[in-house]
Amino acid sequence: xxxxxxGEFAVxxxxxxxxxxxxxKKHMRIPKEHPRIFSKNMGAFTTIHTYPDxxxxxxxxxxxxxxxxxxxxxxxxxxxxxxxxxPELRKDELDSxxxxxxxxxxxxxxxxxxxxxxxxxxxxxxxxxxxxxxxxSGLLLPIVPVEQRWxxxxxxxxxxxxxxxxxxxWFDRETEIYKFQSIVFAEKKPRGKIIKLLDNVC
Numbered sequence: 001x002x003x004x005x006x007g008e009f010a011v012x013x014x015x016x017x018x019x020x021x022x023x024x025k026k027h028m029r030i031p032k033e034h035p036r037i038f039s040k041n042m043g044a045f046t047t048i049h050t051y052p053d054x055x056x057x058x059x060x061x062x063x064x065x066x067x068x069x070x071x072x073x074x075x076x077x078x079x080x081x082x083x084x085x086x087p088e089l090r091k092d093e094l095d096s097x098x099x100x101x102x103x104x105x106x107x108x109x110x111x112x113x114x115x116x117x118x119x120x121x122x123x124x125x126x127x128x129x130x131x132x133x134x135x136x137s138g139l140l141l142p143i144v145p146v147e148q149r150w151x152x153x154x155x156x157x158x159x160x161x162x163x164x165x166x167x168x169x170w171f172d173r174e175t176e177i178y179k180f181q182s183i184v185f186a187e188k189k190p191r192g193k194i195i196k197l198l199d200n201v202c
Contacts, residue, residue: 001183001201002183002185004196005035006035006037007196009038010038010044010073010101010185011101011186013034013101014046014073014076014101015187015191016028017077018048018077018080018089018094018099021078021081022081022089022091027074027078028074030070030074037069038068038070038073039070040065040068040069041066041067041068041069042065042068042069043061043064043066043180044069044076045061045076045101045104045141045182046060046061046076046077046080046101047099047100047102047186048083048089048098048100049098050093050097051096051097051189051190054098057086057093058080058082058083058085059080060080060083061079061080061102061104061139063104063130064106064107069103073101077101097190098186099186099187100197101185102142102143102182102198103184104128104180108180109178110177115170115172115175118152118170119153121179123152125146126142126181126200127180127200128142128181129156129177129179131159131160131175132163132177132178133163134174136164136165138162140162142200143182143184143197143198144158145158156177182200182201184196185197
């Protein structure tokens with residue numbers, strides 16, 4: 001899906017967009033020169049972690065392939081600095097955060113005749129999930145249950161919480177659940193070496 005050099009480009013793009021916005025409140029101009037894959041419409045999330053503690057500092061993205069990847073990364077990167085769950089990212093934090101970019105496959109609805117079938121159709125470490133029920137929706141990236149050491153049922157329960165739904169909402173037949181895969185690249189340290197954290201794209 002994406003090689004190391006393309007992954008490095010993605011993370012550096014996100015880092016540059018973050019720094020320009022935080023320092024000058026300016027949106028980055030979309031670069032005209034970029035690897036071909038970045039012209040393809042794809043979903044992307046940018047995650048910001050504190051360093052070295054690796055606590056979540058912001059995570060926002062575009063789950064569906066609505067725009068070229070290069071635009072999705074820039075937009076998600078700027079948005080992650082203003083994640084409503086946290087104070088807006090400050091200039092004095094830029095040297096103590098690491099940037100992570102997740103590139104997503106197109107979400108596909110998981111079709112089941114009985115909600116208990118979700119437990120067999122979802123694989124930890126491979127699938128990210130989106131839940132929808134009425135006006136409520138939520139998303140968890142594939143790397144989250146790996147980091148939290150959740151099983152599939154715990155993954156579904158926390159997905160419900162993320163959407164503001166009761167923990168057993170995944171049992172409701174009106175609830176829709178979608179799965180997707182991703183490839184993740186991240187800085188090892190602020191502005192440092194970029195490594196691949198996850199590649200579960202089938």
